Amino acid sequence: MEDQNASDLINFLYEDKKLLESIDDQIKSNNHPSNKEEYTKIQKIQTIMLNRTDEDFKQNFIPRFMAIGPVHYGNTHLVNKRLKISLAAKFIGKSKGMSEQLLGKIKANIKELEDHFHANVNKYRKEDALARILFRDGLSVLQFIHCVVRKDFSGIEINNGQVVLFQNDLFLLENQIPFKVFKLLMEPPMNEEMCKPYKESLRLFIINHLMEPNSSSPKVLLEDEWYDKIKPAHLLDLLRIAFLDDMSTTKSSSEPSHETSPHNQRSAYCNIVRDKLTLLMTRLNERITVLKGSTCTKTSPGNNQRTFRNVQDLKAAGIRMKPSNTLRLKDLSFQPGCWRGTLKLRSLTVNESTELKLFNLVAYEMCGDHNNKNECGVTSYVSFLDLLIENEQDVKDLRSANILHNCLSSDVQVVDLFDKIGNIYNLVPHDDYYKEVKNQIQEHCKKNINVWFTQICENYFSSPLKVMAWVGAIVALLLTAFGTWFTIYPTD
Structure with missing residues (x-):
């Protein structure tokens, strides 16, 4: 019995020594980093x-x-x-x-x-x-x-x-x-x-294999010496580099631009008018709420709770979608306008191989040592699309906007595809490239004037017949007014 206890004690001491030595070795390694080049490891799925x-x-x-x-x-x-x-x-x-x-x-x-x-x-x-x-x-x-x-x-x-x-x-x-x-x-x-x-x-x-209908070349592969400049870990990594166009000097469109153009000036004027009207409507809403004795809570400016869930919510807030006409996944932007906004994002072709490629690209970005390990561009893009797609109508609207090109048998399969991928990236936290864009959309959707203006346009001006009816009614009113005027004040 005593021999057994002595043996256990020796084993415990040996394990303690190994643990302390491993910690000391890591400390020395951190203090004296090796000049040996580190590579992205080819590994199994987590x-x-x-x-x-x-x-x-x-x-x-x-x-x-x-x-x-x-x-x-x-x-x-x-x-x-x-x-x-x-x-x-x-x-x-x-x-x-x-x-x-x-x-x-x-x-x-x-x-x-x-x-x-x-x-x-x-x-x-x-x-x-x-x-x-x-x-x-x-x-x-x-x-x-x-x-x-x-x-x-x-x-x-x-x-x-x-x-x-x-x-x-x-x-x-x-x-x-x-x-x-x-x-x-x-x-x-x-x-x-x-x-x-x-x-x-x-x-x-x-x-x-970039899953883009135009099949144009990203800037990173247009370089004459691209083969010598790019250092991918493997073919999947090269595909990811082409998706993100990491070596391009083009600034991400999600970053704010300080260039002054006629379009930006018009947008600025529209924003000023819209903000003034929004302020008036907000005060009116607050006054009505007080009169009604409502106990509803109001969203604070610092609240990051999202008020939009899918494409239908964006359409209801007056946001239209357009393709960015680029290959970079980072080129996702939101341009606010006068009561309306425009969301631009990269087009994507969905076919039989899309699921496989996106699954493996997201899985690759989950590896702790992949190239540009702090960036999860593909995961962020897929996450944003998953946010927009909730049902078949969302897919149909994205197809109409030339953002999605569905080569599968039905739109339901596209919904199921992004639901599956959503279950992957939710397992591991990732940096969101499009956080600023989401915040801009959130601010747009929170303004009631945008929703009301969109509803008015949808209800009364959504078809040529409705527009013609309004024009006819206005013309009739004008003719009636002119007739009444000349009846009261006849001319010689």
């Missing part, structure tokens, strides 16, 4: 997102056709080695000995490439095994992207359905390899002229 009973939800993170990288390498149904070898051979072409040199290059940089993976991803892979995986997958992905852009799969045994599934698999968070692998494979000894079309195909491939 457990908090997978602790759900919805199997359809989990399918958005699992490859359906092709496993890329070490995470799903053990799934033999997803590792089509024959297809990968065919794609890799087409990339190498007729250059003898090139494959051996490229594999050697990957092995020479394997220590650096290992740092791109989280410990729970690569802890069972030896360096040589990981190098072979990255070499084969890197070559096959580059060639596949080039074939997709060129629409040429001659000599490759793959059908159209598999091409679609393969493309979707390339944007799964758990199905990534370091972008550094692509750069290593397109550096000497590979010929620069040979690699140039592959770099262009990579750029066009990302543009084609």
